[in-house]
Amino acid sequence: MFQNHFPDILGLNKGTQIKGTVVLMRRNVLDFNDFGATAIDNLTEFLGQGVSLQLVSANNVDSGNLKGKVGKAAYLESWLTSTTFAPLTAGETAFQVHFDWDDEIGVPGAFIIKNNHLAEFFLLNLTLHDVPNQGDIHFVCNSWIYPASRYESDRIFFANKPYLPSETPQALRDCREKELEVLRGDGTGERQEWDRIYDYDVYNDLGNPDWGSSLARPILGGSTELPYPRRGRTGRPPTKSDPKSESRLFPLVQDFDIYVPRDERFGHLKMADFLTYILKSVSQNLRPLLESVFSFTPNEFDSFEDVRDLYENGFPLPQDLFKTISDQIPAPMLKEIFRTDGEQALRFPTPKVIEDNKSGWMTDEEFAREMLVGVNPGVIRLLEVFPPQSALDSTVYGDQTSKITKDQLEKNMGGLTVEEALANKKLFILDYHDAFMQYLRLINTPEERAYASRTILFLQEDGTLKPLAIELSLPHPNGDKFGAVGDVYLPAEQGVEGTIWLLAKAYVAVSDSGYHQLISHWLNTHAVVEPFIIATNRQLSVLHPIYKLLFPHYRDTMNINALARQALINADGIIEFSFLPGKYAMEMSAVIYKNWVFPDQALPSDLIKRGMAVEDQDSPNGLRLVVEDYPYAVDGLEIWDAIKTWVQDYCSYYYKTDEIVAQDSELQAWWKEIVEVGHGDKKNEPWWFKMNTVADLVQTCTIIIWTSSALHAAVNFGQYPYGGYILNRPTLSRRLIPKEGTPEYDEMVKSPQKALLKTITPKFQTLIDLSTIEILSRHTSDEYYLGQREHPNWTADATPLAAFQKFGKKLAEIEEKLISKNNDETLRNRVGIVNMPYTLLYPSSEVGLTGRGIPNSISI
Structure with missing residues (x-):
C-alpha cells in the first residue's frame, strides 16, 4: 500500500518502500580556497552506486546471531533543491533515497553507509519519511564518511531514540558495543586523519628538544610533581633526543594538521x-x-x-x-x-574599554571593578585573615607572610579598623603571590622582570571596591629560605607617587593577564574538559541519554586544544612569547592544577570557597553574595541555576531512582575512566563524586556544561574588549620599579608615560598579542549558543525536548533581566566609568567581536 505514495522516478517497480532524504556536504564545498563552490556542482558523482545505505532493524533479530536484521542496499537517486523538513544552508545538498521495506526490517533503528568514492564527504543526517506505524525517523549524523577501504568496520548510525544500556533492544546491542570498540581503538600506532579513535596521552608534545635545549619542555601529566589532565593521543613517534617526548609536526607544512578524531576537526565549519x-x-x-x-x-x-x-x-x-x-x-x-x-597597515578595532572613555582605565575605580566584571572575575576572594598568609612550604620558601600593615590600610578605610572590616566582610584580596613567587628566579632575566603581587581592596558603601594597597615581592637575594623581600605601595594620584602607583597597578595587571590566560582560561576550561570529551566518546554510546545531553558542549574543543598545542602554548609559541611567565607558563599551570577540585568548579561552590558568598536559604539561589553588585556572580548564578534545572529535568526522565544510576554499566565505566585515567593524576582525591545517585549525576553534568559554556564565555570573549588596549591589561613586564637616584627614576619623573611604556609589553609583542586575542574573542557565523541545538530532532523523546524548550525560554528571560540590570544606575559595578556594561554572560550574540554570548562549547 505504501508504494502508491512514491513516484517510480527511475521507471522501476520498487515494491513496498520507505522514502528517505540524505543531507550531506561535499569535501570541496568545505575547502577554504573554494568559498564560491555551489551546492549542486558535480553532484552526479554521488549517484549510481557511489554511496550505499542499508537499514538495520531495531526490533527484529537474525536468529543465527541475535543481531538486527539488515536490509538491502539503497543508493542516492537524485538531489533535491529543498526539503520540507528542514531548510538547506550553504553547501548542503539533499538526496532522495528509497529503501525496500518489509515486516522483517520492522522499525529501523540504525543504518550502515558505505562510501565507494575516492574522497570523503560530510554526512549531516538521514530522515526516513512515513515509516509504517512510526512516522518520520531521524538519524542525526554530523560525521565525515571516508572511502569504505579506510574502515575495518562498517560505518553505522543510530536513530535519535536514546536508550540506557540495559534497555537497548536486542537487535541493536551488538552494534552499540562494536561502535564503542571502534572508538576506543587499541592504544597503539600513529593515528591517521580518517581515524575515529579517542585515546589519552600526557602533554609531552609542547617542546622540541631536537631543535635545542632551549625548546625542551617538561612532560605534564603522569607525575605528582607536574600533574595534568590528559589530552588526545596522536601516536606520533618520539623525538630523537628524548624518547619520552613526542615529535612535533614539520614546521610550515604540517603545523595545523595535528590528529584529532576526524569528527572533532574544523572543516564542517x-x-x-x-x-x-x-x-x-x-x-x-x-x-x-x-x-x-x-x-x-x-x-x-x-x-x-x-x-x-x-x-x-x-x-x-x-x-x-x-x-x-x-x-x-x-x-x-x-x-x-x-x-x-x-x-x-596592521589595524585593529577599537577595544570597548576605551571606546567611550579613553582614560577611564587608569582610575582606581576601573582597576578594581574589572576584578568583578572583567575577563578574569573568578580570582578575587574575601580576606579573612590579616596579614595575608602564604600556603608555600616555609621549610623551602621561608616566611612569605605579607608585610602590609594595618596602618597602611586604615588610611583609606573611612575610620574603620582592619578588625572591624574583617568582621564585616569589607576586605578583599587579589593574590598572585604564591603562584608567581615559585617561578620568579626563573622568570626574572635581563629581558623580563616581574613581581609576585598581593592587592588589598575595600568594599565601600556604594557597593564598589577601591584598592588600599599593593604589595610587590621578590625572592630574597640570599636564597628562598629567607623568605620574600618587597615593598608596599599606596594609592596616589599626583606626582611621582602617582606614577609609581600606576606602575604598581600595571604589575598586578601583568600577573592577572598571565594567570588568566594560563589558569582561568586554558587550564580551568580547555584542558580540564578534554578528558571528559575523550571518555564520553569511548564509554558512552551515541544512544546513551547522557551522551546526547553532553555532546553539544564538546563541539570543536579537541580541535582548538590541538591547535593551541601547535601554536599557542607550545615552546616559543604565542603565549610564551607575549605573556608572563614565558617558557615556564605551562609548567606553572601544572603546579596550580594540584589544587584543582572538580566539585569546586560548580559556581556556587567556587563563590563559597572564595568567601564571596555564604549559604542563605532565604536568598533566591540559596546564596547571599558578600558583594551584592558582583556582576559575574549575579549573572553567573542565573545561568548556573538554569543549566542545573535543565539537567535535573533531563536526567530525572531517564533515571527515576539512584539504583538506575549505580547499575548503568556505560555510565559507571565513563566515570571510572574520567577519574582514573582522564584526570588520573588526581584519582586518589577523596572529593570525587561516587556516581551512585541521581544528584551526583546532575551535579557532574551541570559542572561540565557550565565549564564548557558559561565559564569559558566569561573568561574568553572579553579578552579583546578589555585586553585589546595593552595599557589596560599588559601581558609582560620588563623592568622593576625604578629606584631613586637612577637614570630610570629620573626618566619616570620627567615622562611618566614613557616609564610605563618601557616597563610593560613592547610594540612587537603587543601586535602579536592583539592579533591573537582578537581571533579568540570572536564568535563564528555558525555558532550554537546555550539553549540551541544544531538539529531540532536531536532526540525522539518528547519530554526532554519540552524541557529543552523550557530551558531556552528561561535563558531568553535571563537575558532580558540582565539587560535591565545594566540599565540600573544604582548598580555601579555593571557599567563603570568606562561606560562598558557587563555583557559577557548574555546568552545570545551576533557574529564577530561582540563581548557577549554563551556558545555551547569551547570552540575557539
Whole structure:
C-alpha cells in the first residue's frame, strides 16, 4: 500500500518502500580556497552506486546471531533543491533515497553507509519519511564518511531514540558495543586523519628538544610533581633526543594538521576553518614578518597616543614586507587580518574599554571593578585573615607572610579598623603571590622582570571596591629560605607617587593577564574538559541519554586544544612569547592544577570557597553574595541555576531512582575512566563524586556544561574588549620599579608615560598579542549558543525536548533581566566609568567581536 505514495522516478517497480532524504556536504564545498563552490556542482558523482545505505532493524533479530536484521542496499537517486523538513544552508545538498521495506526490517533503528568514492564527504543526517506505524525517523549524523577501504568496520548510525544500556533492544546491542570498540581503538600506532579513535596521552608534545635545549619542555601529566589532565593521543613517534617526548609536526607544512578524531576537526565549519587559517597566519607569517620589521624599527611605543594609533591609523608595514605576506596569505584572510583593501597597515578595532572613555582605565575605580566584571572575575576572594598568609612550604620558601600593615590600610578605610572590616566582610584580596613567587628566579632575566603581587581592596558603601594597597615581592637575594623581600605601595594620584602607583597597578595587571590566560582560561576550561570529551566518546554510546545531553558542549574543543598545542602554548609559541611567565607558563599551570577540585568548579561552590558568598536559604539561589553588585556572580548564578534545572529535568526522565544510576554499566565505566585515567593524576582525591545517585549525576553534568559554556564565555570573549588596549591589561613586564637616584627614576619623573611604556609589553609583542586575542574573542557565523541545538530532532523523546524548550525560554528571560540590570544606575559595578556594561554572560550574540554570548562549547 505504501508504494502508491512514491513516484517510480527511475521507471522501476520498487515494491513496498520507505522514502528517505540524505543531507550531506561535499569535501570541496568545505575547502577554504573554494568559498564560491555551489551546492549542486558535480553532484552526479554521488549517484549510481557511489554511496550505499542499508537499514538495520531495531526490533527484529537474525536468529543465527541475535543481531538486527539488515536490509538491502539503497543508493542516492537524485538531489533535491529543498526539503520540507528542514531548510538547506550553504553547501548542503539533499538526496532522495528509497529503501525496500518489509515486516522483517520492522522499525529501523540504525543504518550502515558505505562510501565507494575516492574522497570523503560530510554526512549531516538521514530522515526516513512515513515509516509504517512510526512516522518520520531521524538519524542525526554530523560525521565525515571516508572511502569504505579506510574502515575495518562498517560505518553505522543510530536513530535519535536514546536508550540506557540495559534497555537497548536486542537487535541493536551488538552494534552499540562494536561502535564503542571502534572508538576506543587499541592504544597503539600513529593515528591517521580518517581515524575515529579517542585515546589519552600526557602533554609531552609542547617542546622540541631536537631543535635545542632551549625548546625542551617538561612532560605534564603522569607525575605528582607536574600533574595534568590528559589530552588526545596522536601516536606520533618520539623525538630523537628524548624518547619520552613526542615529535612535533614539520614546521610550515604540517603545523595545523595535528590528529584529532576526524569528527572533532574544523572543516564542517567554514568560519571556524577561516579563523584557523588566520591563527596559522599569525604564528607562521605575521610573527616572522614583524620580527624582520622590528630588527630595524624601535620596539617601543612613544606615548599613549602612539598605542591608540593602532586603532585609528594602524601599524605601517614596509612595502616589500607587506608584499611578501600578501603573496603568502589568501586575499580574504589578508583583508581579515589587515582590515584593508591594499593599505600597508596592521589595524585593529577599537577595544570597548576605551571606546567611550579613553582614560577611564587608569582610575582606581576601573582597576578594581574589572576584578568583578572583567575577563578574569573568578580570582578575587574575601580576606579573612590579616596579614595575608602564604600556603608555600616555609621549610623551602621561608616566611612569605605579607608585610602590609594595618596602618597602611586604615588610611583609606573611612575610620574603620582592619578588625572591624574583617568582621564585616569589607576586605578583599587579589593574590598572585604564591603562584608567581615559585617561578620568579626563573622568570626574572635581563629581558623580563616581574613581581609576585598581593592587592588589598575595600568594599565601600556604594557597593564598589577601591584598592588600599599593593604589595610587590621578590625572592630574597640570599636564597628562598629567607623568605620574600618587597615593598608596599599606596594609592596616589599626583606626582611621582602617582606614577609609581600606576606602575604598581600595571604589575598586578601583568600577573592577572598571565594567570588568566594560563589558569582561568586554558587550564580551568580547555584542558580540564578534554578528558571528559575523550571518555564520553569511548564509554558512552551515541544512544546513551547522557551522551546526547553532553555532546553539544564538546563541539570543536579537541580541535582548538590541538591547535593551541601547535601554536599557542607550545615552546616559543604565542603565549610564551607575549605573556608572563614565558617558557615556564605551562609548567606553572601544572603546579596550580594540584589544587584543582572538580566539585569546586560548580559556581556556587567556587563563590563559597572564595568567601564571596555564604549559604542563605532565604536568598533566591540559596546564596547571599558578600558583594551584592558582583556582576559575574549575579549573572553567573542565573545561568548556573538554569543549566542545573535543565539537567535535573533531563536526567530525572531517564533515571527515576539512584539504583538506575549505580547499575548503568556505560555510565559507571565513563566515570571510572574520567577519574582514573582522564584526570588520573588526581584519582586518589577523596572529593570525587561516587556516581551512585541521581544528584551526583546532575551535579557532574551541570559542572561540565557550565565549564564548557558559561565559564569559558566569561573568561574568553572579553579578552579583546578589555585586553585589546595593552595599557589596560599588559601581558609582560620588563623592568622593576625604578629606584631613586637612577637614570630610570629620573626618566619616570620627567615622562611618566614613557616609564610605563618601557616597563610593560613592547610594540612587537603587543601586535602579536592583539592579533591573537582578537581571533579568540570572536564568535563564528555558525555558532550554537546555550539553549540551541544544531538539529531540532536531536532526540525522539518528547519530554526532554519540552524541557529543552523550557530551558531556552528561561535563558531568553535571563537575558532580558540582565539587560535591565545594566540599565540600573544604582548598580555601579555593571557599567563603570568606562561606560562598558557587563555583557559577557548574555546568552545570545551576533557574529564577530561582540563581548557577549554563551556558545555551547569551547570552540575557539
